[in-house]
Amino acid sequence: MLEIKNLQARIDEKQILKGINLSVKSGEVHAIMGPNGSGKSTLASVLAGREGYDITDGEVLLQGNDILEMSPEERAREGVFLAFQYPVEIPGVNSTYFLRSAVNQIRKHRGDEELDAMKFLKLVKTKMKELGLAEEFLKRPVNAGFSGGEKKRNEILQMTMLDPSLAVLDETDSGLDIDALRIVADGVNRLKNQNNAQIVITHYQRLLDYIVPDFVHVLYDGCIIKSGDKTLAHDLEEKGYDWLIKDS
Amino acid sequence: MSTSADTIDEFVSSDYKYGFITDIESESLEPGLNEDVIQFISAKKDEPEWLLEWRLKAFRHFEKMENPTWPHVKYPPVNFQEISYYSAPKKKGDGPKSLDEVDPKLLETYEKLGVPLHERARLAGVAVDAVFDSESIGTTFKEDLAKAGVIFCPISEAVREHPELVRKYIGTVVPYTDNYYAALNSAVFSDGSFVYIPKGTRCPMELSTYFRINAANTGQFERTLIVAEESSHVSYLEGCTAPMRDENQLHAAVVELVALDNAEIKYSTVQNWYPGDEEGRGGIYNFVTKRGICKTNAKISWTQVETGSAITWKYPSVILQGNNSIGEFYSIALTNKAQQADTGTKMVHIGKNTRSTIISKGISAGKGQNSYRGLVQVGKKASNARNFSQCDSLLIGNKCGAHTFPYIEAKNPTASIEHEATTSKIGEDQIFYCNQRGLETQDAVNMIVNGFCKEVFRELPMEFAVEAQKLLDVSLEGSVG
Numbered sequence: 001m002l003e004i005k006n007l008q009a010r011i012d013e014k015q016i017l018k019g020i021n022l023s024v025k026s027g028e029v030h031a032i033m034g035p036n037g038s039g040k041s042t043l044a045s046v047l048a049g050r051e052g053y054d055i056t057d058g059e060v061l062l063q064g065n066d067i068l069e070m071s072p073e074e075r076a077r078e079g080v081f082l083a084f085q086y087p088v089e090i091p092g093v094n095s096t097y098f099l100r101s102a103v104n105q106i107r108k109h110r111g112d113e114e115l116d117a118m119k120f121l122k123l124v125k126t127k128m129k130e131l132g133l134a135e136e137f138l139k140r141p142v143n144a145g146f147s148g149g150e151k152k153r154n155e156i157l158q159m160t161m162l163d164p165s166l167a168v169l170d171e172t173d174s175g176l177d178i179d180a181l182r183i184v185a186d187g188v189n190r191l192k193n194q195n196n197a198q199i200v201i202t203h204y205q206r207l208l209d210y211i212v213p214d215f216v217h218v219l220y221d222g223c224i225i226k227s228g229d230k231t232l233a234h235d236l237e238e239k240g241y242d243w244l245i246k247d248s
Numbered sequence: 249m250s251t252s253a254d255t256i257d258e259f260v261s262s263d264y265k266y267g268f269i270t271d272i273e274s275e276s277l278e279p280g281l282n283e284d285v286i287q288f289i290s291a292k293k294d295e296p297e298w299l300l301e302w303r304l305k306a307f308r309h310f311e312k313m314e315n316p317t318w319p320h321v322k323y324p325p326v327n328f329q330e331i332s333y334y335s336a337p338k339k340k341g342d343g344p345k346s347l348d349e350v351d352p353k354l355l356e357t358y359e360k361l362g363v364p365l366h367e368r369a370r371l372a373g374v375a376v377d378a379v380f381d382s383e384s385i386g387t388t389f390k391e392d393l394a395k396a397g398v399i400f401c402p403i404s405e406a407v408r409e410h411p412e413l414v415r416k417y418i419g420t421v422v423p424y425t426d427n428y429y430a431a432l433n434s435a436v437f438s439d440g441s442f443v444y445i446p447k448g449t450r451c452p453m454e455l456s457t458y459f460r461i462n463a464a465n466t467g468q469f470e471r472t473l474i475v476a477e478e479s480s481h482v483s484y485l486e487g488c489t490a491p492m493r494d495e496n497q498l499h500a501a502v503v504e505l506v507a508l509d510n511a512e513i514k515y516s517t518v519q520n521w522y523p524g525d526e527e528g529r530g531g532i533y534n535f536v537t538k539r540g541i542c543k544t545n546a547k548i549s550w551t552q553v554e555t556g557s558a559i560t561w562k563y564p565s566v567i568l569q570g571n572n573s574i575g576e577f578y579s580i581a582l583t584n585k586a587q588q589a590d591t592g593t594k595m596v597h598i599g600k601n602t603r604s605t606i607i608s609k610g611i612s613a614g615k616g617q618n619s620y621r622g623l624v625q626v627g628k629k630a631s632n633a634r635n636f637s638q639c640d641s642l643l644i645g646n647k648c649g650a651h652t653f654p655y656i657e658a659k660n661p662t663a664s665i666e667h668e669a670t671t672s673k674i675g676e677d678q679i680f681y682c683n684q685r686g687l688e689t690q691d692a693v694n695m696i697v698n699g700f701c702k703e704v705f706r707e708l709p710m711e712f713a714v715e716a717q718k719l720l721d722v723s724l725e726g727s728v729g
Contacts, residue, residue, distance in 0.1 A: 048684050051676065072683035081684075088681040091672065092699025101695065102685035109686070141699065158685065 001026045001197045002166055007058035008222075009046050016042045018222030019058070024166070027194040031208055031233060032201045034219035035241050040201045041085060043219070044170040047199075048082040049075050062166060077109035079165030079196075083155040083172045090142040095154070098142045099124065103161050127160050131187055149180040156187035167191065168199045173207035185210030205237035218244055266489035266520065270357045270462050274381065276335035279465060281328045283307065286435055289334050293404040296411060306424035306434030313428045319590040320619040320651055321559050323496070323533065331498060333436045335463040336383035350386050354378075358458065361489055362715075374454045374485075375400055377441045379470060381463050384439045389453065396452050398482075399444035403471055406442035413444055417475050421504035421539050421567070429500040429535040429561075433469045437502065440470035445480040445511070454709055459488040459499075461521070461532070467498040474504070476511035476546075483514040483709055488556070492522050494530045496558060505540030505548055509570065512547040513540060516708055517564075518716050520723075521556035526614065528586030531558025538562060544570030544599070551707045553716040554581040554589060555723040563621065565594035568602035568630075575604040578707040580716075582723055583616025583648065592622035592653075597633035597663070606637040609701050612648035613724060619651040626663040633663045642700050643673040644693065644724075672700075694721045 002024040009017040016039045024030050034040050046053050047060065049072035060067050067075050090098065104114040115123065121138075128135060133153055143151050152172055159167055172184055188198060188211050200211055208216075208230065216232040217224045218241065226232065226244050236244075277288060286307055290300040315325065337354060350365070358365050358378055365378055365388055375389035377400065384402030393400050399410060406414050424434035441457040461468045476482055488499075499521065507513045515538075524531025534557035540548040550564035566575030577593035595604035610618040618641065626633045641650035652669055674696050682692030698705070698717060705713045 048680075050680055072680060073686050073688055076684050076686040084681065084684075088675075088677050090678055090681070090696060090699070092702065093695050094699070098682075098685075098695070101691070102682075102687060105686035105688075162685065 001028075001063060003059075003061040005059050005061075007043075007046065007060060008056045009042060009053045010056055011042070011053050015056075016222055017046065020219075020222070020224060022217065022224065024197045024199065026197055027192075028214045029188075029192065029198045029200060029211060031211075031213035031216045032199060032219055033203070033216060033233065033236060038219045039222045040219055041170055044082055044085075044168050044199075044201055047168055048072060048080060073105070076162075077106050081159050081162055081164030081167045083152075083159055083167065083169040085170040085172070085174065087143050087146075087151040087155055089144045089146070091144040093142050095140055095142050096121070096124070096138045099158060099161055102158070106162055124157075124161060128157060130190065131157060131160065132183055133157060148175040149177060152176055153180060153183055156184050160187055160191060163191070165196045166199070167196070168201070170201050171203060172200075173202055173204065181207065182210060205233045208233045220245055266361060266522070268360065270353055272351065272353050272462070273338040274335050274463050275338045276332050276463055276466065279330050279332045281331070281333060281436070285333050289436060289438065292334065293407065295404075295407055298415060299407060302419065302424070303435050306431050307436075309425055310428070310431035310435055313431055316428055319561050320617070320621075320653070321561060321588040321590050323559055323588075326498060326533065328432070330465065331467045332463070332465050333467060333469070334438060335381040335466040337380060354380060357460065357462075361458065361460065374456050377402060377455075377457045379439050379441070379457060379459045381438075381461060381466055381468065384441075392452070397446040397449055398451050399442065400455050401442055403437075403440045403442040403473060406473075410442075410444070413475065414442065414473065417504065417506055418471075418473055419504075421506060421541050422502050422537050427537060430502050430537040433471060433500050433502040433537070436467075437469045437471035440472040440501070440503075442472070443474040443482060443484060445476045445482045447477040448479045449477070450480065451482040454483050454485060456485040456487065459486065461497060461499065465495065465497075467500065469499075470501045472501070472503040473506075474513055474515070475506045476508060476513050478508045479510040480508075481512045483516070485516040485518070485709060485712055487518045487520070489520050489522070492530065496524075496531060496533055498533045498535065499557075501536045501538075503536070503538040503564075507540060507542045507546035507548050507573075509544045509546060511543070512549075514549045514709075515540070515551070515564070516712060517550075517552040517554070518712060518719060519552065519554045519556050519560070520719055523556050523585060523587050523723075524558040526585045528558065531587070532556065533558060534560045534562065536562040538564035539567065539594075540565070540575075541567045542570055542573035542575060545572045546570055547574040547576070549576040549578070549707070550593065551578040551704065552580070552591075553704070553708070553719065554579070554591060555719055557589075558587060560587075560589040560591050562591050563593055565596065566604065567596045567598065568604065568633075569598045571599040572601045573599055574602070576707075577604075577606045577608070578704040579608045580611070580701045580704045580720070581609070581618055581620075582611040582613070582720060583618045584613040584723060586615050588617045590619040590621055592620045594623040594625070595635060597624075597626040597630040597635070599630060601632045602630055603633070604635045606635070606639070607703055608637075608639045609704055610639070610641045610650055611644070611697060611700070612641070612650050613644035615647045617649045617651070619653060621653040621655075623655040623657070624665055626658040626660050626665070628659045630660050631662045633660060635663075635665045637665075637667045639667075639669045640700065641669075641671040642697065643671065690724075693724055697724060
């Protein structure tokens with residue numbers, strides 16, 4: 001599904017990613033953990049194609065295609081979804097309209113028929129019900145005036161509707177109460193199947209109680225310094241990162 | 249993927265679709281401004297003596313005035329001697345008697361502009377007066393309108409056919425002494441539309457005038473007068489385009505609206521004059537005075553979508569003279585490239601229980617400078633006057649500017665005046681967010697801009713709301729790289 005080979009990136013002359021290697025197969029959930037400033041969010045941004053980063057070396061293959069050459073919207077249409085750490089407010093733009101435009105762009109790219117307003121509404125309402133979201137959401141402008149928790153839930157709704165092959169969740173758990181956390185986790189677990197993969201970037205073990213990862217990686221100073229299974233997350237919870245950092 | 253370039257900064261260089269020139273033989277007056285020119289125009293239009301006198305008085309007044317410097321726009325002084333004040337397609341013989349006899353090149357021009365004039369392709373339910381440089385070349389649906397008693401014709405024709413009506417109302421809302429460009433217009437005005445809606449009549453279709461500047465070095469000085477008799481109703485729309493030329497061209501119009509007791513006038517503008525290029529070369533100077541007067545229970549509503557012109561300087565206003573009268577102003581002004589706009593409105597509350605609403609949406613992209621300037625004035629006798637103003641600015645990129653100049657003068661303690669203003673920016677992060685959901689940058693910008701403007705689009709007649717939205721999209725094309 002995803003092959004990251006020796007990925008190096010910098011921003012304003014500062015090297016942030018110093019050679020990331022990561023292989024994610026279909027059906028897998030990978031968690032990336034690490035202390036602040038280790039490069040977790042940079043990795044997410046680089047995968048999604050945010051501007052402002054210089055890729056100095058390495059490659060990223062999604063189903064065999066080099067995505068580093070693609071624009072952000074091309075990557076999105078190829079199936080990369082980023083759940084933002086700080087979802088952006090777009091005042092004046094109706095959520096339903098926004099989401100339908102996005103869904104149809106991606107459907108068009110896949111060669112599927114675009115959804116008309118009625119079909120879309122039916123689909124989105126079903127998904128919202130599954131996620132336990134109020135229909136109210138659809139009438140409001142995108143993220144405008146949403147609470148932190150609402151924004152994150154909106155990300156999950158979008159993810160559900162866009163049905164990505166690779167979902168990257170950038171600290172989606174930060175600032176969430178336990179109920180919101182469950183909704184987020186539930187959305188991720190529902191999405192999971194044998195044809196897609198998820199990368200969950202998080203600070204805390206807490207989220208991993210709900211989303212059980214197949215692999216856990218520790219990112220420190222731009223490199224993955226340790227990989228393991230879900231027990232690694234528990235070790236980190238107990239011992240922190242220091243013991244790993246000393247070793248590295 | 250090593251782009252650190254600013255996405256939004258590269259957002260310039262859209263093509264102006266209407267920049268073509270119609271190759272047609274014109275009869276143009278030599279450039280220059282003096283009393284002979286005014287006499288020539290008046291004679292050309294076969295005007296009565298009183299109108300020539302009025303023009304000359306206006307000209308003498310104009311000569312004593314100075315170019316206003318208070319607008320927040322920069323441009324070199326206009327040399328009025330370099331402008332031709334009259335240009336019209338050359339007529340063969342007596343000139344066309346009906347649209348069938350109009351030069352096919354002209355019909356083709358309007359067809360290209362999306363305003364077909366010949367019978368089979370006309371816009372259903374919309375009567376059009378087509379003004380080409382200084383002359384109206386034809387008006388559609390004239391007979392149908394006449395059946396309802398509605399007069400819709402070029403103002404020069406109205407001067408000949410209905411002199412009593414023109415004489416009664418012209419200059420009553422915007423006197424020639426009003427301002428510099430109104431004085432100039434009164435002296436040299438060429439053509440424009442005249443509308444008269446009889447008492448108790450609801451105009452059976454939308455009326456529309458399409459202004460086209462074609463000839464080089466020519467100014468267009470149109471004059472429009474709309475009179476809605478008691479308890480009548482009319483919806484009127486104007487559209488404007490001009491070819492791409494390197495020189496600036498002056499368009500100084502005057503529009504007067506008279507809404508008598510219980511009458512309602514809805515006036516919509518979709519202005520798309522050539523805006524000039526990125527460096528500010530060329531484009532139209534759009535210096536316009538638009539004002540309406542409301543008698544008792546009357547209502548005037550201005551809706552404008554301003555996307556063109558190098559410089560826009562206009563303040564469609566309403567004098568709320570009659571008790572319970574209503575004034576509205578809905579505006580979208582877009583400045584891209586090197587465009588400058590200083591636009592807004594004046595709501596003058598004189599009568600009791602008068603109400604006004606101002607919704608202004610300014611969008612600045614490229615190096616555009618956009619100013620809202622509005623006056624809400626409540627006179628001593630205007631008890632219970634109410635105003636609500638909302639002025640929102642949207643910035644795209646880092647080189648543009650938005651400015652707001654609200655003026656409030658209230659002389660009656662019972663007045664209630666509310667003013668809200670916001671400024672927001674389309675950020676890189678919003679664009680990236682949309683991109684990440686699979687949307688193209690241009691679509692994202694259009695979506696955000698349309699969302700920002702929807703309160704104003706809602707006010708446009710349906711046929712034109714879609715047009716206006718498309719126009720806005722086109723005007724922003726290429727404004728994000």
